[in-house]
Amino acid sequence: MRNLISKTLATVAVAASSLFLLSSCGNSGQSNSAESTDSTATENLELSLSLEWKTDSTFTGSESALYYAPNNIIYLSCGNTDPSAKDGDGFIALLHPDGTVKNKDWVTGLDAPRGMAIMNDKLYVTDIDVVHVINIESAEIEQTIPVEGAVFLNDLATNGESIFFSDSRTGVIHALNEAGEVTAVVTGAEGINGLECYNGDLYSLDAEGLKRYDSDYTSMLINSEVTGGDGLVILGDSTFIASRWEGEIYYINGQETTLLLDTKGEESKTADIGFIEEMNMVLVPTFTKNELAAYRLE
Structure with missing residues (x-):
């Protein structure tokens, strides 16, 4: 079902200071802790993105990609053709790490599913003004949690104990505990989206x-160049990969920022990116192109 594309260098290389390292909590939903890596071992390492594969265009409104290592599967939220409409055309697809499709219609009947995270074998998915809790073994929606005052729920992340999710229209970060209680932990965050x-x-x-x-939800601005970002991957203590929805992916090292990918000319979006740590693979939902693309970080 996928169309293999020859590996093509995406764009410039950039100096890095840490080895590829995925966070122990974030939209990946991983519960195991990641150990810090000695940055001196990778000093002067150059990073680039090269296209590995791209699916066909059947994943309408592909928005968010989540790789879950325990079952070696990519979850892809789709159906955001009208991201504010409760039209029932949203679905979650399952893909293998090589881009082949395991189950295109794993869960259907959602509206506009966006951010995802896995905690305690449950897939949490934001969907306009609710959060769905899906049993990953049975593919059944076990619970749908309404969020009071929500307008445009977006990205979602976990620390293994709570679920955090953003509302881009109201500027709020909510926290959901295991008891199903929702609390606004951050307010006034204009344009809030990507979480990790x-x-x-x-x-x-x-x-x-x-x-x-921090633990008291006091904020510190790390980088002011990548504004209005969408997807976020944490590689190490001060190194990140971030996407802007319009078609840009950046490497961030503190205040230093380098553009790794620009697909605006192709009108191909770069929505809520995912990451496969073992393969150094960045997963890029293209949204309006209705695809999922995979780029190797090397």
């Missing part, structure tokens, strides 16, 4: 840039 967790802290992308929140 790392070493006990919550990270976000909003209109001001890349931020870190």
Whole structure:
């Protein structure tokens, strides 16, 4: 079902200071801790993105990609043709890491599913103004949690104990505990979207840039160049990959920012990216192109 595409160098290389390292909490839903890597071992390492594969265009409104290592599967949320409409055309697809399709219609009947994370063998998915809890073994929606005052729920992440999710229209980050209670933990975050967790802290992308929140949800602006970001991957203590929906992917090292990929000329979006750590693979939902593309980070 996929169309293999010859490997093509995406764009410029950039100096890195840490080895590829996926966070122990974030939209990946991984519960195991990732160990820090000695940055001196990879000093002067150059990074680039090269296209490995791309699916066909049957994944309408492909929005968010999530790789879950325990079952070696990519989850892809789709159906965002009208991201604010409760039209029932949303679905979650399953793909293998080589881009072949395991089950295109794994879960159907959603509206506009976006961010995803796995905690305790449940897939949590934002969907406009609710969060769905899906049993990953049975593919059944076990619970749908309404979020009071929600307008446009977007990205979602976990630290293994709570689920965090953003509302891009209201500027709120919500937290959902295992008892099903929802609390607004951050307010006034204009344009909030991408979320990840790392070493006990919550990270976000909003209109001001890349931020870190400590345990008291006090924010620190880490990078002010990548504003209005969409997807976020944490590689190490100060290294990140971030996407802008319009078609850009950046490498961030503190305040230093380098553009790795620009697909705006192709009118191909770069929505909520995922990452396969073992393959150094960045997963890119193309949204309006209705595809999932995979780029190797090397």
